[in-house]
Amino acid sequence: MQKHDQDFIKRKNRSTVFEMIKNNSPLSRADIARLTGMSPTTVSRIVSELYHLDFMHEIEQETTSVGRKAVFLQVNPRSVLSVGVEIDKANIRIGVIDLDGRVIGSRMIERQKSEASEITLEHIAGGINELIEEESFDRRRIVGIGVGLPGIIDHASGTAVLSAQLGWKQTDIAGVLKKHTGLEVAVDNELKVKSLAEHMYGSAKGSNRSVLIGFGSGVGSSLIIDGEIYRGESNSAGEIGHTVIDPNGILCECGKVGCLQTYIAEASLIEQSNKIKPITSLDELFQAKHNGEFWASSMLDRAMTFVAVTISNIACMYNPDTVILTGKLVERFPEVRAFIAEKCMEQFVWEPLRGTFQIVYSAFENDGVVIGSGLLAQSRFLDIGSQMEQVEQV
Ligand SMILES: [Zn+2]
Known part of the structure; x- marks a missing residue:
């Protein structure tokens, strides 16, 4: 066998063992040999290399009811x-x-x-x-x-x-x-x-088909199917903010008219509010609503309705098991969360899809x-x- 072929196999085996322990830990050396089909000697050699370079720890755990202890391996999270x-x-x-x-x-x-x-x-x-x-x-x-x-x-x-x-x-x-x-x-x-972070370690951990919807300075989404980000032809899948919902609507920053985000995105809401009152943030818009200003109530009611409509449309389009909501509009204002919790499933989501997915919030917010x-x-x-x-x- 050529030297570089040997090096390749050596590297491949190392990463197989590392991935195996990373995804299934704690595992014993015998578990790894059984799961990878490698010989116990090969596993021992690789584990000892990984151990000495600090890529993993050993832990002792009881294995059976009789209280016998065995050594298991765990990846050192700071090694990569x-x-x-x-x-x-x-x-x-x-x-x-x-x-x-x-x-x-x-x-x-x-x-x-x-x-x-x-x-x-x-x-x-x-x-x-x-x-x-x-x-x-x-x-x-x-x-x-x-x-x-x-x-x-x-x-x-x-x-x-x-x-x-x-x-x-x-x-x-x-x-x-x-x-x-x-x-x-x-x-x-x-x-x-x-959405990758939520899928791996956050609110959508364990989900097979999750969609993250962001209601921030724009509106967008990301779909994860079987652990993979769905990208589309030019990595633009999920740009729902620019789906047209009213061909006679408001001009969007993209140059089209009546895009979804012109009714929900923070910048859009502020721009429209400024026709009535000079405000600079969503917080001020909510304040105006709480002060009983009708224009602010009607704008925010419409925005919340479109948030619910978006969730419902996404559910029809992708049939996900989890919808993760993120962005200032849905994370920062309790009344928006209450509206979604009380009204979204019952009033907006199509009946056969009700209860087929959970609505959750980002576990990581700003991070x-x-x-x-x-x-x-x-x-x-x-x-x-x-x-x-x-x-x-x-
Ligand atoms: Zn647009």
Whole structure:
């Protein structure tokens, strides 16, 4: 057998054993041999390599009712790390994420509204390097960077095709960040990575078909089927904010008329409110409603109705088992949650679909995009074989 074939098999076996323990721990050496079909000697050798490079721990547990103890293996969640980045209009969040999806170090950077993309990306690279150095993270343990942002993203090349919120067009995010950090970079739409976080460690854990709907500065969704993000032809599946619900409606920022998000998105609601009263936030709009201002009540009632209509349409379209709601409108205002809990299933969802899915809220709220981006990077670049070589080179 050729040397590079042997190396390949060695690496493949290492990652098989690592993945097996990561997904099914705690496991004994005998369990691993049985599940992978490898010989006990091979398993022992790989486990001992992984153990010595700190990729896993041993724990003692009782196995039977007679109280016999056996040694089990558990992955060290800090042995493989990634960096998650959320790029928003005004803020950038950076976090170091471990294998369990926990944020174990973070930074916030402010972004000027009209800042050029190159400047923003250089700031992000600087922030990442600083975070790694100041908090003494072992660079050899970091498999890569994941980035989540609003817009249409070419995830294969790591380019933002169009982000209306940031004003970015054909921006090579992966190229610039890799140049300044030396790390591999994965880029995706913010809701897609957020749904990944919820699916792996959050509100939709254990679900087979979940849809995350975001009611934020825009409206969008992300569908996960059997653990995979459904992307569509150009990674634009789920852009429900721009489905037209009234051809005679209001002009949308996308150039079309009557898009769903013109009735729900924060920016749209504020813009329309300003015809009556100068307000700058959803909180002020709710305040106006609570003060008994009719225009504010009717606008918010309409928005809540469209939230329920959206959930119902999504249920008809995808027949999911879980719908995860996220975004300021549904997370921050208790009356919106109450409306959804009391009215959505009974009054809006088509009868045969009632009770076929659960409506839940994001488990991670503000950290969701950072965690999901980090997990995206891990799933994209986690190759324990090459990671081990990196750690071995002391
Ligand atoms: Zn639109």
